Amino acid sequence: MTQSTSGTPVLSVRDLTTSFFSQRGEVQAVRGVSFDVHPGEILGIVGESGSGKSITCMSVLRLLKATGRIKAGSANFDGQDLLALDEADLSDIRGNKIGMIFQDPMTSLNPTLSVGEQVIETILRHRKATRAEARARAIELFELVRIPSAADRLKSYPHEFSGGMRQRVMIAIALACDPRLLIADEPTTALDVTIQRQILGLLRDLQARLGMAVILITHDLGVIAEVTDRIVVMYGGLVMETGPVRELFAHPMHPYTRGLLASVPDLRDDTHRRLTPIPGSPPDMAHPPAGCPFTARCPHAMRQCAAELPPIFGHSQGARCWLHHPDAPRIAGINEVAA
């Protein structure tokens, strides 16, 4: 897989800021997120619950719940700012040039329509085609996502499929109009490992064959390592670290990324070595801290960290951490490569 960091990005998100408003007040879910997705790459967005990873993508697609509001930022796709488009232009893009897959296929599919009908509907909505052409395309799509006896299965209803097969149907719908970008939000989280492996393999194959860009949102570091080219690590509504997947796993620059990688057991290690958790819990986004949101849990926190939010230091790999300021003290493994 090539990591194409040159050329025009498919999607370019800048300073995205999204809040939710409730009786408790404002919850600052996303606080100025920027990233690019390049043609033909799989970008992973990884983070724990409440990090803002899903809200980031829901904001880009403008699919927020009624209590959510995008306060600032832009999302450039195909020469247009998705955040400024009117609803009619936007629905031309959603499901057409941008495909979407979500965690739970059962809630995304209409239980009262056959799956074939739902695929055909998507095609007819965005393409000039006869019903027969759309049906032929639907069969082709089912074959593409390896649903056995594709033509027969078009007549089935969502409840007649297993979780893995439903996710294949969702992928078929997402790919119906040859999207340039596919956004997949925890697509395999609800699935068993053997089925997860099949779906991840399918996604990777399809991405390589169709050449689209993919954003994969997940909390699973294994899934990230397995399929993505580049990663964005989110925490507290912010991008904490970003970089090519191999570099980032080999040399995490941010103490949070380091902590995350250290807290999962290594399958290849049978020593019962004690796990290294990150102490404490994530910040309350109704009252986000002024400085770096990881300060309270960080083993290397300095006075500066609580006082002021650091910028992102670095280039192709970068981290939002004061330890990468040229004047910061040297800490082995973080800003000093071990000899």
Add this chain to the structure above:
Amino acid sequence: MTEQPLVSIRDLKKHFTVGRKLFGPKPVLRAVDGVDLDIRRGETLGLVGESGCGKSTLARTLIRLYEPTTGSMVFDGQDVAHLSERDLVPFRRRVQMIFQDPYASLNGRMTVRDLIAEPLEIARIGTPESRTAKVHELLARVGLHADHANRFAHEFSGGQRQRIGIARAIALEPDLVICDEPISALDVSVQAQVVNMLEDLQDQLGLTYLFITHDLSMVRHISDRIGVMYLGKIVELASNTDLYARPSHPYTRALLASIPVPDPTATRPADPVRGEIPSAMAVPSGCRFRTRCPMATELCASSEPTLRDIGGGHLAACHYAGTELAA
């Protein structure tokens, strides 16, 4: 093994009849379909398998939330499979459960003090004052503060709620704690906190754990022995080291090969297993894994393999386990 195991399960079955049918027999869902399993004192026995394999039903049957269909469950010398509700009371004190969802398993209208003291009250242990003292001690054991006692569960994060659930489970000083996916609802950074705490409690209190999970990396970390379940049966059982070094059932091998490894440079096998788990209402003849098995033969369709020792206490239910063909 000279010492008697704490739990000894033999040919345990839990079948559910489902749906309505006017004529003919009602369809039967064979959730647990002939399980033999020993849990040794002081060990952590991991039980892994995909959804629908029967691992949670097995746990719920073991604590008699479900009535077993047939089979025996001997706990510390006594068969508890068919005890009456009244005779179950002492057993129920000695076996406790930690549930997956710390949001759903704690009553939101009760304070933390009342949640943790409830098992003590039901067992009529101590006075209200001594129970409060015990609650404070339990809170300290699970890394919470005494002043958390008067708050409600919804004021806590997922990880803290799971700590409350654990304090509740150990309040009666049980012998066996069944952990049913205790960390799957938690964030990665918090999972390790809870696992370390479970390990500490085991050392301090001499607990035996049955640890049920679908997370094959975590189960390796925490377990002494691991059983792999498929469609209602245990298909392989071995020590933690042995299972990962010499997986001998094709299903175990497929499971292990499917785990996403958090290392971008790792080599990954192609789809290690085809198809999906069959319905427990239509279990295949012979070996129940044969419909997905890459090495299935005619023998597998006609004869069901038994769980047998293939060397050094490593059990596998495959006709070809431990033979040339399986290598």
